[in-house]
Amino acid sequence: MQYLSYMTDVFLRLDFGFSFQSNADVLGLILARLPATVQLALGAVVLWLAAGIGLGVVSAVRRRTLVDRVSMGVALVGISAPVYWLGLVAIYLFSEDIGLIPLLPGIGGYVPPTEDLSAWLGSMILPWCVLAASLAAIYSRVLRASLLDVMSEDYIRTARAQGLRERRVVLRHGLRGALTPVVTLAGLDLGVLLGGAILTESVFNLPGVGRLAYDAIVRGDLPVIQGTVLFGAFFIIVMAIIVDVLYAYLDPRVRHA
């Protein structure tokens, strides 16, 4: 009965209850934390797609060469390394106070972009890179495999038979055919991250939804935990729907089916 009334509150009144800790409205707490999470996720997705696709194309085209082996080796390390470890290493190397190469001021001190744009950038660059690194590694491998598959398709042979430059064959005809799994994956990953990147936000002390959830778990603040989990689920579902729509846009054969 309690569950039922919670759910009707959530869905009919957008009422997530109140925090045990601060007695604040849970929805308000989450919404206040949302900007940092969204900024982190959107910045990272751009970075990891660019890096993942770039690396994937290069290793597919230079298959079985040193470039391929090195980048796929690095990618394997990237996939295996946990985000918090990467994050701590990055802080150890680059942060202003304890870093070996103190390039980036403002790590660990999040500043909203509305206040100070360059300070905001300084505080976000490392979290973006760290979050993007592990995902870029996965994406480069996925894209490489997908592109290698596509490059043996009949329609690639046709593109070559037309006398197109190999660059165009790969980057237009090949990549267009190979992109679908990557886009699908990116949508779903983005959905997960919009619900809060708990590890990254915690390591870099970003005031995001993930950090909120982490703190709530530590303190046993049940309404906030429930709220953040529901919020996360909401983004995953929304992104899954967007991916479906996008999929139909990417593959004309699906569109008309």
Next chain:
Amino acid sequence: MSAPLLEVEDLWVQLPTEEGIVRAVDGVSYTVDRGRCLGIVGESGAGKSVSAMAVMGLTRFSRARIAGAVRFEGRDLLTASDDELRRLRGNDIAMVFQDALSSLHPYFRVGDQIAGAVRAHQQIARRRARERAAEILALVGVPDPRRSMAAYPHELSGGMRQRAMIAMGLVNEPKLLIADEPTAALDVTVQAQILELLQRLRRELSTAVVLITHDLGVVAQMADEIAVMYAGRIVERAPAATLLAAPEHPYTWGLLQSIPHPSAEGQSDLVPIAGRPPSLIHPPSGCSFHPRCPYAREVHRRVDPRLEPVPDDGAAHRVACLLPVEVRRRMWRALRGGADHRQARTLADEEGTG
């Protein structure tokens, strides 16, 4: 006399695979003159596609090993640079593939793909290229070209897709069109339409055509010359009329007898060639057709026949068969008269000894 348009000389293509080296093309020679049509016929796996891809330079994208010479208007294509070859491809030599559905890009509109072929060789505006695409689609008999241009390949019928594929090949008015089984994926009526179309285009554009097929019936209507391929080699080559009327190779006989024709003599004529094409990794010794040849003799297992001119039949007719020419001719006469392999064989032996 200028050089022939295309001259293939002793072409070898070997493809390394996990099971071993595939000798896909094993010393093939032919020439195609301007505006003429050469038919290349043989069962699947004979090396027809691979030899065509070698001519186009498409084998460069695989790990194929190639030897011999391919000369186009006197220029050697095997030693040409990648970029030289690219400029030729789709411009002077174009290729139409068997399965238009898998050979067209599933995610691009048909019109854009054809326009792309134009813009690969001419620096013209997108709009001009699209106009050109519409023209060529109309020429190949696509009704309402504008609508077909906006379609994706899967939205067209099989026949329309193959027409679009042919349009893409012809859009830059190549001097040579290589059509690799252009009708194999189509049903019989559409097949006939596409062949008629190729005939008409050949006359209107005076494009030379290499027509590849496993069906001798298909080239019979269109080719000036026919080459029969078996296990990576040409086993017989002749002007079309000669090859159809007086074939010399038992494999060609088999192909001829497996053409379904609604003849007066009835339907029982249809005799498929027994056995399967040999492995090109470990080809048979001697004559590569001997394991399937009803007339093979002991020595044919050891001696490798060469493609040699047929006596008394002009230099244009060549065959690679170890049977004595008079025996061959008696056999063919018997077969044409309705005899089966065994009868033909004994008949030829009796006459030979008697």
